[in-house]
Amino acid sequence: MGNQPWLNLYPDTIPTHIDLEHKPVHAYLTEAAERYPDKKAVHFMGKEFTYKEMHESSLKMAKYLQDIGIEKGDRVAIMLPNTPASVIAYYGILYAGAVVVQTNPLYTEREIEYQMKDSGAKAIVTLDILFPRVSAVFNSTDLKHMIISGIKDFLPFPKNLLYPFIQKKQYGMTVKVEHSGSNHLLPEILKISTPDPVEHVLDFEEDIAILQYTGGTTGHPKGVMLTHKNLIANASMCDAWLYKNKKGEETILGILPFFHVYGMTTVMILSVMQGYKMILLPKFDVDTVLKTIHKQRPTIFPGAPTIYIGILNHPELSKYDLTSVQSCISGSAPLPVEVQEKFESLTGGKLVEGYGLTESSPVTHSNFIWDQKRIKGSVGVPWPDTDSKIISMETGKPLPAGEIGEIIVKGPQVMKGYWNQPEETASILRDGWLYTGDLGYMDEEGFFYIVDRKKDMIIAGGFNIYPREIEEVMYEHPAIQEVVTVGVPDAYRGETVKIFVVLKQGQQATEKELDEFARQHLASYKVPRIYEFRQELPKTAVGKILRRKLVEEEKEKQSNQKSG
Template identity: 35%
Template sequence: MFIAEKLKIISEAYPERVITSFNGKELSYGEFYRKAENLAGHFQDLGYVKDDILAFCLMNSDSFLIGYYACQIGGFTALPINTKLTAPEMNYILAHSEAKGLIYDERLASVFDLLEGKLPALQHKMVTNREFEAIIDGERRHAERREALDADTAVVFYTSGTTGRPKGVMLTNRNVAAIAEIWSESMEMDQDDRMHIVAPLFHCAASHVFSIPVIYQGGMVIIEEAFSPEATIRTMEQQRATIFFGVPAMYSILLNTPLLEKAELSNLRLLCYGAAPMPYELVKKVKALFPDVNVQNLYGQTENSPGATTLKDQHALSKIGSVGEPLPQTEVQVMDEFGKPLPTGQVGEIAVKGPQVMKGYLKNEEETARTIKDGWMYSGDLGRFDEDGLLYIVDRKKDMIIRGGENVYPVEVEEVLYAIREVLEAAVVGIPHEIYGEVAKAYIVLKEGNKLTEQAVIDFCKSQLASFKIPAAIEFLDTLPRNASGKVLKTILRDPVNI
């Protein structure tokens, strides 16, 4: 069942049940559906037809989810845009996608003013807190029901663009419904769950792994505009959150926030993490502080909606570094360069097959054909299966360092660096070397009030790593550069001029 249909059914059966909480304001399923249908009807009245692209560049809020569901109700294609992009980056996405409508936060007006007249396909712009609220809260509109097919493009997410131009990932109605089913089953979500979202909703993980799956089951989404450790802890406590998702950096910060130990979080049942490897010591601390709460690691890419594998609580400490087993309805293989599955233990490219695999890249058939072969989506990640059928990511293909013919996987070096008591965050990249071709360089962020020398880091690495894996250079930073989804931007770290 497509997500708009499911929302309508729940809103009619349980109109008073709370669907979202944002800044102290709660919306019921009935109110939410009416607002989304009003917006869908408004754009239909403006002449928008099926498959027209409606972009929205919104901060985390209930408005974001209203906009997303309005697209599904009206038969449009949603295009969430990263709010942190510059005007030229926004211009590229809007021009490439040929979006016909745009809803944006009024705080971003100066960015979109720079694009005036540069987007011939764009027919209408709407600013939140003014036109948006007037329409969704106005006189009841009934959107025309348009036939929705499995293969219709429901949403386009532009990849973060860590290399080259971002690509528009087209996800269908079936993709979105499938990933809602898959993750809600994997996390055992139900109508009593209260999902706490601090990660950006314009990224597909916050929307498709958490928000939409919990709504699909009739639960509630607690939305914060952004992550702030003390505010997040207070919200988690006051709103009685049952599930929380954060990238490892968030957990590292939370665990170093004294308020966490004092908070009353007895409603929590599941702590999820993803987007980057979670060091063993960090998982151990989370489990020690929350012994009765399950933890779950999540792995996937925008191209699979996202969803490929998951590591559940029973393996959290015994299978550290693993991203777990294939999700329901999902096949995962480790392939050689000829597209043949490799045996247990051998490293190859991770490929995924399932109903959540994308339709393709918008206006990019060549890249689509390179990524999807015989129904398998090639992830660009290198991995291996262990004897228990659990998957380990060895590294991104592009991140692997080849030092004098020896492969160095940054994840392995980073795990060692995280074991140093003073280290809060670490990232390892390859830098040019006149003899070895490439060597490893480590960027380190220290915990507040701690000190550490380069020699101390090297000495510790010598006790843990083969000599060719030891970083040849170390640099201490105040923070690591990250994109909006929490991933470290290693392209920036490889070019010191940008730091």
């Protein structure tokens, strides 16, 4: 694999190479049900389900899909929050030999229609409250069947009876769907008495397990083809990294949505592979998260910076005991050093930053969690079987330590390509290397640092300015809870720096104060010229701040000013 100085840092407890078992993703649920039939696999809002129950339910789903005409290689979408239904649907689709299409429940009708048409999905598993939205585009797609689940289907008594009233209060409506025609109710499907789906022979290396659509920050979203090998490789790497965890004994907090590749791999697939218990939360609510950790005592807590920030800024944080948390890998966005230090002090556990992309299943790098050297502000070193280097954006040749260039990665977790987009695939996958579009550098020891997205870099007066550096500095200001930096057009400098700020509850800060703070810690050309205070920032479902949305707002604002 060439020059890999980071391998010298690996402890004996982490292998540099993992021999993968050539088994499809769902084979691990079969094994878990055989090894831990009565062990709790899922905890959901007070009700628990064993591995045997989850396995049997997934087989029933698979059998039903096959009975309504789903064949090997067909695409079936899942548009659900984290519920037992999302796990049953995921493994049921795979047992049926089909391909999962992960769909965000927050999607609008236009976004649903685009993704269903692009993937050619024949069926979709969704929530009763989302039924009207999917129904509106159903006939303009290839969809033939809709499988509907409700939150109440998996709640304990009496919550299951009360939930429809809560739903009506929250959403202003309740939805009733009949189990007939193209509409199918999950509770009816799970009444099947003989779950014996036809087994398909799958090619571990070539057959696609899921189509995971990217966020679409450049043009239309693209379907990332992830094979069974891609997903098993990345979950196996994650298990190797978390070497102190004990098979069959850990409890993992499932806040990260499974329709996002990070939650799917590091929570759902890893848990099933290792026989862990998953605590599923359908949405991120700080009060619920704190109560859940206090009561259910999870040991593993994958998350995103906004989740940890939300916890640290809760006014009644001291009421809750979070010391069960032993290991957390943060992804999806840069982890401020201040947040890392405070969270570790609070829990006594370890919180480290990792790095990855949808196109790599997703994790490629992470800091060591225990015992070994780790560097705050770094995304760590490549995972087992993963190669990475920094290349010049001008020449494409590898750069020496310390020089900024584009990060490229190679490994068994790297996607097969984009669905039906050979040109896009060829532009990002070259000779097995994934060109990430992220700018960074590697130090002499092999630790990697993300400077910014290539397309997010601000060029002001000829200077290259990296938003992440500004954000790291501003996060140190005691009044700031969240901050994001964008470049806005400037007649003199070409671009200038603007930051959007969310202040902590009960805190105050003026533009003048923040400007003085920035000037103490940043070179003058990096200091923000424009400040905008907001109550909240736009985010993805996984908590990643949507920088591009703010950029688009600025462009629209400038355009309106010119036309006005």
